[in-house]
Amino acid sequence: MEIKTDLCIGCGQCIIICPVQAIRLIDNKAIIDQDLCVECAVCYRDAGCPVNAIRLKRLKWPRIIRSPLSNVMATHKITGIPGRGTEEMKTNDVTNRFNTNEIGVSIELGRPGVGAHLRDIELFTTKLSRIGVEYEEQSPVTAIIIDKEGHIKDDIKDEFVLSAFIELKIPREKISQVLQIIRDVEEEIDTVFTVGIISRVKENNFDPIVKILSQQGFEIKPNAKVNIGLGKILK
Ligand code: SF4
Ligand code: SF4
Incomplete structure (x- = not known):
């Protein structure tokens, strides 16, 4: 993920939404810590950036592996x-x-x-x-x-x-x-x-x-999910 700092107006909306606190404001510009960013795309989808400064970057191997394990909308290749x-x-x-x-x-x-x-x-x-x-x-x-x-x-x-x-x-x-x-x-x-x-x-x-x-000393809290027949198996 990348943020176009020339567009960013420092509103902070992406910062509060990032699930791993990878975005910080520096000199009123949002900066992504690329080591921490898990490529979940939550900021891109849900921050509602007022200036469209958040952009999807084409990911290369091995970084590309972060996406299917973090982004609920990604499909594993x-x-x-x-x-x-x-x-x-x-x-x-x-x-x-x-x-x-x-x-x-x-x-x-x-x-x-x-x-x-x-x-x-x-x-x-x-x-x-x-x-x-x-x-x-x-x-x-x-x-x-x-x-x-x-x-x-x-x-x-x-x-x-x-x-x-x-x-x-x-x-x-x-x-x-x-x-x-x-x-x-x-x-x-x-x-x-x-x-x-x-x-x-x-x-x-x-x-x-x-x-x-x-x-074995584990405290058990059983729970169950009862399916009423509306499930579907993907083939
Ligand atoms: S892609 Fe996810 S982890 Fe990376 S900066 Fe955006 S919200 Fe944070
Ligand atoms: S939501 Fe957009 S304008 Fe606001 S801080 Fe993030 S990148 Fe900058």
Whole structure:
């Protein structure tokens, strides 16, 4: 993203809207810190710049990788999917991604206001790959994992994004190993992350994963999304 400083009148509208505080006023002109900018395009779309000074820049590799992981309107070139993750894991009653003996796990690194470097992904994926997990094929993050050891390309590690979702599934019996990895990474990582566990509730409303998580000391706040049949699977 770039701002034409000769046009800028310093109104500040883009500054308050930037989710990672990448824009500052210097001598009454808005300046973007290009290291912090995650290329989310929120300023371009929503700041309502009165003088049309905010411009989309043609991005080159590796910076171009910031856009699909930050801009909800961008379409990932490899997966062809718009948005920062895949179709919501919570709509499993439509997608059938996870069967009764499988657990879905999502780990979202970064948040608006914080962001994440892509190198943080490897802290998880190198450990998760060792125990054998199945990454979601359509996920933008899976598309940048380059080998069976869970590494990502060296030249994108310093790229900064709004957030990145690691999405995977495992057989139910591996959940304890995954939780241990998450606890280990918590000690090393330099950004925030949130974890989602997705499972099928049995007919009697019993969900064995709740018991496993409670036994491991996690406070569980189950939530559900009931689909009334208006969902659509993109083919
Ligand atoms: S593109 Fe996003 S991160 Fe970059 S300056 Fe604009 S609002 Fe901030
Ligand atoms: S919204 Fe436009 S005029 Fe206002 S500070 Fe940002 S770039 Fe400058």
